Amino acid sequence: MKNKASEKRIQKLLEKLAENPKDTETQLDLGKAYFLSSRFDEAVKCYHDLLEQEPQNASAYYNLAVAFLAQKKNLEAKEALQKVLELDPNNKTAQNELAKLVSFP
């Protein structure tokens, strides 16, 4: 049931994006929708597309980092979190995630 709803939402967002491919807000929403459906590769691609248009979008970098974390791509996640903090140095969530990522174990 939940899967169907997620797929429906993804379809809707894809249609919306087809109408306006430069709509970064929809790109971000689509990335999150893919993420929620565990389609992490597609989420990552979505955030990358968004960042090509808006390289200063800290939220896209943050969501990209979490998608990388879900794929256990810690190095990429770390780079994305560092980018968030370059753009938004006071972002507490990113600060915490980065500290968690580099601390041992």
Next chain:
Amino acid sequence: MGLGKMADKFPRQFAVIGAGRFGSSVAMTLSKNGCEVTVVDHDKDSIQKISEYVSNAVQLDATDEKALKSIGIEDVDVAIVSIGEQMEASILVTMALKQMAIKMVVAKAVTESHGKILARVGADKVVFPERDMGVRLANALLHPSLLEHVEVSPGYNMAEFEAPKVLWHKSIAESAVRVKHGVQIVALKRCKPGLNKEGESVLEEDVDLIPSAETVVNKGDMILVIGKEENVRKFRSLK
């Protein structure tokens, strides 16, 4: 007595002597888990910092036995002496606490000989955080997928690591983990994607304790495995 056995009796009252990084970390974790924790340190700033996290934080010289008694330290179930760097003080305090008949005194040592002296003066448990951390770090560097490794009893280990590829998309029964590999999966941990209040992506941890035989293992799942040391090692090395 091992810490494991002690935990069965649910000690609730703790004293932590020394509010450095190690002591503070112990105190905060105990406090977070609902224990009553008294922290003692001679440094005013350290006491001030820790005071918001624990039930009681007192500035005093821990080598002063009378001062320790005055705050009712004799009533705690467990005292943790975390002033390892000041060897003489840590020995004196450990000795004093044992003389007060505190049931369990755990002391932090910085060297092997320090540890031996602490044991001689009555410490029930001596910990070597730097040495132990060094071992864990080396193990983690040698086996990056290994998160935790504990010797349950001689020859038997428990280890947490990422599920090897041979298990992916199969149930535990299908993989015949116990029969084929001689180990038992006792917990399975996976991260579920979600969104937080701000609408940002989060990974929520979901732990399945004693997963059933029908549980399907997925790529990226972490498993906690118990078995003979050699079996656990072999199983961990599977691709």
